[in-house]
Amino acid sequence: MLGNxxxxxxxxxxxxxxxxxxxxxxxxxxxxxxxxxxxxxAPVIVQTSEGAIEYAGMTELLAMMHTAAKRASVPVVIHxxxxxxxxxxxxxxxxxxxxxxxxxxxxxxxxxxxxTRQVVRWAHAxxxxxxxxxxxxxxxxxxxxxxxxxxxxxxxxxxxDFVTRTQCDSLAxxxxxxxxxxKATGDITLDVARLRRIHALLPKTxxxxxxxxxxxxxxxxxxxxxxxxxxxxxxxxxxxxxxxAQTRLAIRHGVTKIxxxxxxxxxxxxAVRETLIEDTTVFDPRKLLGxxxxxxxxxxxxxxxxxxxxxxx
Ligand SMILES: [Zn+2]
Numbered sequence: 001m002l003g004n005x006x007x008x009x010x011x012x013x014x015x016x017x018x019x020x021x022x023x024x025x026x027x028x029x030x031x032x033x034x035x036x037x038x039x040x041x042a043p044v045i046v047q048t049s050e051g052a053i054e055y056a057g058m059t060e061l062l063a064m065m066h067t068a069a070k071r072a073s074v075p076v077v078i079h080x081x082x083x084x085x086x087x088x089x090x091x092x093x094x095x096x097x098x099x100x101x102x103x104x105x106x107x108x109x110x111x112x113x114x115x116t117r118q119v120v121r122w123a124h125a126x127x128x129x130x131x132x133x134x135x136x137x138x139x140x141x142x143x144x145x146x147x148x149x150x151x152x153x154x155x156x157x158x159x160x161d162f163v164t165r166t167q168c169d170s171l172a173x174x175x176x177x178x179x180x181x182x183k184a185t186g187d188i189t190l191d192v193a194r195l196r197r198i199h200a201l202l203p204k205t206x207x208x209x210x211x212x213x214x215x216x217x218x219x220x221x222x223x224x225x226x227x228x229x230x231x232x233x234x235x236x237x238x239x240x241x242x243x244x245a246q247t248r249l250a251i252r253h254g255v256t257k258i259x260x261x262x263x264x265x266x267x268x269x270x271a272v273r274e275t276l277i278e279d280t281t282v283f284d285p286r287k288l289l290g291x292x293x294x295x296x297x298x299x300x301x302x303x304x305x306x307x308x309x310x311x312x313x
Pocket of ligand 1: 082179210211259
């Protein structure tokens with residue numbers, strides 16, 4: 001069934017669990033994610049980035065997601081991830097997304113407020129929820145000094161002003177997560193003290209964690225094993241994600257939507273690579289992508305277990 005993002009996130013906030021938001025680029029990933037949510041009896045958010053839309057088309061992706069949502073036995077939210085182009089955001093609002101993210105985090109503060117406010121007006125007039133972002137979500141290595149890192153992270157007082165002025169429904173915060181498979185070189189510790197301050201000032205605003213994949217060793221190991229057999233194994237060296245314990249801690253302090261993309265990509269690739277190397281006679285795309293779909297389901301179920309959204313439909 002199609003889920004209402006506001007109701008689902010409000011319930012998650014009260015119940016101290018998070019809803020998994022999984023990036024979808026094709027049919028197999030979508031099916032893997034929906035099957036995982038149904039197996040866990042968990043509400044789920046399927047989201048497409050501007051990149052996914054460029055790759056597969058908004059109309060095509062929406063048709064697949066709507067069909068899947070309607071047939072699913074659990075609530076499914078259809079979300080636009082990292083909308084930066086206002087034309088794409090507006091098209092998403094008009095076309096049937098139930099929720100959109102407007103990412104104005106790289107803009108000067110006043111402009112982020114003004115554009116987010118505009119998107120909120122368009123979206124709310126169409127019954128669509130808005131996620132906004134304040135603070136830069138980058139790799140830890142991108143910061144030269146502690147002061148620089150501090151400046152990029154979400155400022156709690158500014159977050160309160162931002163949500164009050166924009167009336168956005170949920171807020172993506174920067175507290176030490178990073179996009180991609182290489183989130184840090186050393187240990188990862190999220191700035192939970194900052195998160196607690198934001199949550200204390202905005203107790204009713206669902207907070208969103210981006211760049212939160214776990215990059216599990218066994219999956220990275222699987223891609224390594226098979227790429228070693230190909231004689232080229234550098235791409236995922238040093239890959240590192242957010243430890244599950246850190247994610248659980250964030251959920252205790254207002255985080256109710258957690259994005260996962262990298263973990264799905266790694267699982268998908270490991271499965272395709274395994275099939276291609278284990279059986280060089282395979283040339284049926286279904287035999288390549290079927291196991292990848294199963295791998296996506298497995299990792300999505302693992303994520304849902306960490307988020308504690310099992311049985312929360
Ligand atoms: Zn993101």
